[in-house]
Amino acid sequence: MTPEDALLRVIHCLDRSRASGFKTKAFVRALDVVRTTDRDELERRADAGTLDELDGIGASTGQVIADALAGREPAYLADIESASRIEVSDRARPYLDALRGDCHLHSTWSDGGAPIEQMAATAIALGHEYMVQTDHSARLTIAHGLNEERLAEQLDQIAEVNRQITEAGHDFRILAGMEVDILVDGALDLSDEMLARLDVVVASVHSKLRMERREMTERMVMAIASPHVDILGHCTGRMIGKRPPSDFDADYVFAACATYGTAVEINCRPERLDPPRDLLRLAVDHGCVFTIDTDAHATGQLEWQSLGCDRAAECEVPIDRVMNTKPVDELLAWTGAAA
Structure with a gap:
């Protein structure tokens, strides 16, 4: 060493x-x-x-x-x-073993602490088959979000790193994505042209989290209905012990997710664990599909998936409705991206 x-x-x-x-x-x-x-x-x-x-x-x-x-x-x-070792519970193990990748993580391109290459190397070591690079969009300036020019540059880098990974003999792929801000009016913080270039789009609310219930519901549903959005990220925006969840009509939001095929993210960050148990069970009842994502901002946080797996098991999320248990070609068929 x-x-x-x-x-x-x-x-x-x-x-x-x-x-x-x-x-x-x-x-x-x-x-x-x-x-x-x-x-x-x-x-x-x-x-x-x-x-x-x-x-x-x-x-x-x-x-x-x-x-x-x-x-x-x-x-x-x-x-x-x-x-620091993370123990995996017996009930979480089947979910963790079934996962093939992570659909929400950050790098030094925005507010992460490790470059894309290092995040990929860690994902490979953990046995993943793919990861989705989802740095923040430009609206989140505090996180050094990517404008369209920087995103285009990142897409070129992802292609180059994928080439290097293939040459090194790894059966692993970095998918191009972004965590796109849901703006106050429900629009997305990226043009349709750039959204269409991405393999996976996570849409999240990061601002005006205390909006009135009806307005927040309409804002979220507008984004969920977009043909470009694949995953609704950390839906309540809560920070456990620090920030309460946003107020919205969960029945309406999850019904929209089920209707439009937009996955509800089970966010694994210990300070989020979002959605809360009652809302996660409600999403299951509505027939939603899910992703179990770390929202990692550093390599060690890629190991947090077991926390989301434990929550999924507790709330009886059907494993076959967790989209990142699918191989990459099935995942891309679901998002509508080219394999």
């Missing part, structure tokens, strides 16, 4: 465990230093005990680097690996 490998794995585990951003950033800074410092200098400093004299290296990060250089498993990594 190289120092870079060790630091990347520590960062992965810290993200998986929802550690403080400060702690994660310390290891990200150390990773940058390792990538820009000659290995001979790192080894000399490790031998002399002066790694922490490099700007960006502290006691903990320096010990991880020194252990890796010496061919030892870093003790810090072993501890965080064990402490």
Whole structure:
């Protein structure tokens, strides 16, 4: 294990465990230093005990680097690996085993913490067959959302990374997508021309979450009815313990999802777990289809799918109605994209 490998794995585990951003950033800074410092200098400093004299290296990060250089498993990594491990319940296991991919995740193109290549490498290691790259649209400026020009550039990069993945012998595919903002009037934050270029579109409400019930219902249904929208993302917008769910007519919204074939996302983020149990059961009763998505903003968060699987099992979501249990050709046939 190289120092870079060790630091990347520590960062992965810290993200998986929802550690403080400060702690994660310390290891990200150390990773940058390792990538820009000659290995001979790192080894000399490790031998002399002066790694922490490099700007960006502290006691903990320096010990991880020194252990890796010496061919030892870093003790810090072993501890965080064990402490952050996500246990999969017996009831969640059949769902997790059936999943073939993740339809909602972010990268450094918007507000994620890892580049597309790194997210893909982690998804491959987890046994996924595909992932859908869904960075934010331009309306969400706080998340550095993509305008149409940047999205076009990202589509080119996705094509190049897919080429590299194929050349490396992996049977894996990055699908082009976006988490598109649902605007106040129900319109989507992307032109029809660009939406048509995407394999999968997740539509989410991120603004004016306290809209009056009728207006919010109409806003959501307008988006659900769009032929471009495949998935309704984190439908209530809640943040557990911090922000209450939006108020809308769930019967009307889920009936629209069932009518238009738009999936209800089971969002796996621990602070969301959206929809809440009562609404998830209502969506099941309405005959909706679903996706179980991490909404990951870092590699470690790709392991959160089991949390959504547990919620799906608890609420008796039929596995055959979870669309990311389907192989990629069936998924794309459902979204209407070319295989």
